[in-house]
Amino acid sequence: MRGSTETPAWLIVTQREIVARVMNKAYLFGLLVTILLIAGIAGFFAWQGQQVDSYDVAVTAGDEPAASAVERAAATLRESGADDELTAHEVPDAAAARAALEDESVDAWLSSGGQDGWTLSSWREPDQGLASLLTPVVEQVTVTEHAAALGTSFDRLAAGGDLVTERLDGDDVDPGVLQFASFALAFLFFMGSIGSGQMIASSVVEEKQSRLVEIIASAVPLRHVLAGKVLGNSVIALAQNVVLASVGLIGLALTDFKAAVPAMTASLGWFVVFFAVGFVAIASLYAMAGSLASRTEDLQGTTAPMAVLLMAVYLTTFGADGTLERVLSFVPVTSIVSMPVRVLSGDAGWWEPVVALVLLAAFALAVVLVSEKAYRRALLQTSGRVGWRQALRA
Structure with missing residues (x-):
């Protein structure tokens, strides 16, 4: 039983x-x-997310607009809290900039170019991340120079142009x-x-x-x-x-x-x-x-x-x-x-x-x-x- x-x-x-x-x-x-x-x-995605992009940009001596643009872009990175780094390297002239690109001691060369506009040069294809970072700063430097020539300032010209983002779908x-x-x-x-x-x-x-x-x-x-x-x-x-x-x-x-x-x-x-x-x-x-x-x-x-x-x-x-x-x-x-x-x-x-x-x-x-x-x-x-x-x- x-x-x-x-x-x-x-x-x-x-x-x-x-x-x-x-x-x-x-x-x-x-x-x-x-x-x-x-x-x-x-682990791969975590490692990828922790990678730091470091950019070394050459500017020629006397090219103050280019040097100012690189410094402003570096300041923008620091203010955003990003881990990426951007450093300006002054070289004597255009020949020295080309030599630095060829021996890969710098990643790119930024030149203001005067009336012909700005140029971002690399020995191979320019890095699109760096180009995206410098583009708005270059525009800001250019507008600031033109505003000074007209007797005004960049802030007055850009007043009311701030863009804020808003999400309407309600999804969390x-x-x-x-x-x-x-x-x-x-x-x-x-x-x-x-x-x-x-x-x-x-x-x-x-x-x-x-x-x-x-x-x-x-x-x-x-x-x-x-x-x-x-x-x-x-x-x-x-x-x-x-x-x-x-x-x-x-x-x-x-x-x-x-x-x-x-x-x-x-x-x-x-x-x-x-x-x-x-x-x-x-x-x-x-x-x-x-x-x-x-x-x-x-x-x-x-x-x-x-x-x-x-x-x-x-x-x-x-x-x-x-x-x-x-x-x-x-x-x-x-x-x-x-x-x-x-x-x-x-x-x-x-x-x-x-x-x-x-x-x-x-x-x-x-x-x-x-x-x-x-x-x-x-x-x-x-x-x-x-x-x-x-x-x-x-």
């Missing part, structure tokens, strides 16, 4: 699935590669961040779902092909076996996504988009909740797909519809916006990605994630009930591949 302290069968299966996955070297290697890939990409998050979040969440969903799903299906068909399931079925109700497999792999898939998301957030905090980290954290919190509920349905379907196969070779056929479904979710949610994104955020499975993105953008009301989560939970419950019935009825049929309609009628 079973004692009251005996461990439930479904919990034993859950623990077994978790241990089996954690001890799987191929899975751990793949997870490590993914973590290193994400960390490497984040930059569209680039939203697009990145859409891609990242769709990627996490796809990788977590298809990777863990295939593992469930493979585990089921291996036990069926080796006839081990017949021994298990004689001691444990099959619905307990299914529950353990679904819960165990759900824990693994969820933990995997939390780890990858955490690495991504740490990397994001090291880039120019670090201001978006708090909003991204809230969005990822909703994603974790939605994924935890939705993956139960996906895992149940993969377990059913494994039970329909009699051999490992049959898995490609029985899991193909799931792979197509997951790919469709990935492609439709990545980059969706407007009305399409609003609709997808309430549709079970696609809501796992679309609703957290809408939460990030500030477009979703407080009640919308709750409604979408209830719809997803109802869908998951229905899928689990149907999958459980087909799983139990197909698992012990070893004569050949079983169709899902046949399994439900068995």
Whole structure:
């Protein structure tokens, strides 16, 4: 007789699935590669953002306008707080400037040119960043000289010409961040779902092909076996996504988009909740797909519809916006990605994630009930591949 302290069968299966996955070297290697890939990409962008551009600009002796322009541009950089550096190097004449460009002791040569205008010369193609930095300063120096000749000043001529920026779309998050979040969440969903799903299906068909399931079925109700497999792999898939998301957030905090980290954290919190509920349905379907196969070779056929479904979710949610994104955020499975993105953008009301989560939970419950019935009825049929309609009628 079973004692009251005996461990439930479904919990034993859950623990077994978790241990089996954690001890799987191929899975751990793949997870490590993914973590290193994400960390490497984040590290590259962080390194790139910390690079300092240093410009050395030659000006000839006596070319006061050019020297003034370079000094003003350097002062503008310092006032803006940028890490870039701009330094003026005085040379005796034009020949010395050309020699400095040729031996690459300077990056460019700025000359005012008098009535013929200004020239920024480089030995090769002039740096566009430097040109963009010097252009407004050159214009200011030129206008100042002309204003002095007319008996006025640059400030009086430029009065009323200040430009202020204003954002009218009302969005709190930059569209680039939203697009990145859409891609990242769709990627996490796809990788977590298809990777863990295939593992469930493979585990089921291996036990069926080796006839081990017949021994298990004689001691444990099959619905307990299914529950353990679904819960165990759900824990693994969820933990995997939390780890990858955490690495991504740490990397994001090291880039120019670090201001978006708090909003991204809230969005990822909703994603974790939605994924935890939705993956139960996906895992149940993969377990059913494994039970329909009699051999490992049959898995490609029985899991193909799931792979197509997951790919469709990935492609439709990545980059969706407007009305399409609003609709997808309430549709079970696609809501796992679309609703957290809408939460990030500030477009979703407080009640919308709750409604979408209830719809997803109802869908998951229905899928689990149907999958459980087909799983139990197909698992012990070893004569050949079983169709899902046949399994439900068995």
